[in-house]
Amino acid sequence: MFEKLFTGFLGLIPVIFGIAFMGPVVAALLAEVGIQDIFGVGLMAPCMAFFGAWGAIAKWKGRWI
Amino acid sequence: MDITADLTDKTETELRAMERAIAKKHLDKFPYLSLCWGLGNFICWLSMWPLVMTGVMPMWLGLVIASINVAASYLPSHEAQHSIFAMPGKPLRWLNELVGHLTPIPLVMPFRVLRATHLEHHKYANNPELDPDYGIHADTAWGAVWASIQWRQPRPEGGEHRYAQSLKRIGREDLILESVVFELVYLAILISLVWTGFALEAFFLWWLPRHIGITWLHFYLAWFPHNPSCGEGRYSDTRSFKSKVGNIVSGGMQYHIVHHLYPRIPLVRTPAAYREMKPILKTMGADVDAI
Numbered sequence: 001m002f003e004k005l006f007t008g009f010l011g012l013i014p015v016i017f018g019i020a021f022m023g024p025v026v027a028a029l030l031a032e033v034g035i036q037d038i039f040g041v042g043l044m045a046p047c048m049a050f051f052g053a054w055g056a057i058a059k060w061k062g063r064w065i
Numbered sequence: 066m067d068i069t070a071d072l073t074d075k076t077e078t079e080l081r082a083m084e085r086a087i088a089k090k091h092l093d094k095f096p097y098l099s100l101c102w103g104l105g106n107f108i109c110w111l112s113m114w115p116l117v118m119t120g121v122m123p124m125w126l127g128l129v130i131a132s133i134n135v136a137a138s139y140l141p142s143h144e145a146q147h148s149i150f151a152m153p154g155k156p157l158r159w160l161n162e163l164v165g166h167l168t169p170i171p172l173v174m175p176f177r178v179l180r181a182t183h184l185e186h187h188k189y190a191n192n193p194e195l196d197p198d199y200g201i202h203a204d205t206a207w208g209a210v211w212a213s214i215q216w217r218q219p220r221p222e223g224g225e226h227r228y229a230q231s232l233k234r235i236g237r238e239d240l241i242l243e244s245v246v247f248e249l250v251y252l253a254i255l256i257s258l259v260w261t262g263f264a265l266e267a268f269f270l271w272w273l274p275r276h277i278g279i280t281w282l283h284f285y286l287a288w289f290p291h292n293p294s295c296g297e298g299r300y301s302d303t304r305s306f307k308s309k310v311g312n313i314v315s316g317g318m319q320y321h322i323v324h325h326l327y328p329r330i331p332l333v334r335t336p337a338a339y340r341e342m343k344p345i346l347k348t349m350g351a352d353v354d355a356i
Contacts, residue, residue, distance in 0.1 A: 017252060021255050062223060
């Protein structure tokens with residue numbers, strides 16, 4: 001049971017990495033170069049959504065690139 | 066030994082005895098430089114954090130230094146993997162293990178995993194099935210960079226990571242769990258930094274330097290000395306080469322053949338050992354023409 005939960009959690013790491021790390025980092029990088037929003041929406045949410053989705057694809061395909 | 070010496074009249078047994086006699090002169094020398102390098106490099110990398118976080122050091126400089134730190138963090142641990150600081154049972158064994166465990170932390174690779182897989186690499190260098198580093202094989206330099214990037218993917222080569230396969234083969238599944246714990250702690254630290262206002266520091270002092278460092282390590286330590294023309298066997302699984310960027314920038318790997326023949330010779334002594342052994346290595350059929 002624990003092993004299944006743990007393995008399931010590990011499988012989600014690309015998604016967690018995308019949402020909780022890469023998304024906010026890219027939002028911070030964009031803010032640093034003067035981009036404050038994307039089509040009027042604050043940077044954080046779209047970046048987290050984009051990299052979360054990329055992470056889900058990485059989990060499915062087994063590779064980011 | 067005269068580098069032009071003609072050894073063709075010697076038997077293989079005699080040549081091996083001559084080779085061992087040279088190696089003996091370089092074995093069991095304490096690697097002071099690797100000790101200072103390993104610990105100093107680790108302290109330098111740690112010091113980047115407060116310096117950049119407080120604005121004393123600009124981020125771009127932090128990225129440059131941290132990338133060098135991460136790239137340089139492997140080789141002192143590599144000396145410890147071969148017990149060069151001290152063999153088991155010796156008084157300084159604790160120091161060997163301390164350097165081994167501490168110095169590769171910026172790389173986020175556990176010492177025990179590095180040691181177990183590296184010893185498998187020595188046993189099976191260039192074997193497509195059994196060499197854990199075979200995933201970095203490529204015909205071109207850019208191919209090697211791409212192979213290194215693929216090595217870091219969730220499922221490299223479309224399946225289980227070669228290191229995990231290797232650890233399973235030798236019955237050390239426990240080390241797979243250790244790797245996973247390392248990765249989880251790393252991810253937790255990165256995420257904590259991001260959500261406490263240090264997103265750029267996390268990215269430029271660890272995430273990006275780690276990728277730069279691993280690419281450099283794969284290129285100069287795994288690909289260059291073993292590819293693309295090397296085969297399997299004592300004198301053919303690696304070679305010497307002349308690096309355009311010099312021996313230091315290429316991680317001391319120009320003389321990697323000496324390391325595969327005598328892994329307990331400290332890195333800084335491999336050039337001297339190589340120069341003395343070269344006529345023997347050439348007679349034995351090794352690829353030593355480049356330098």
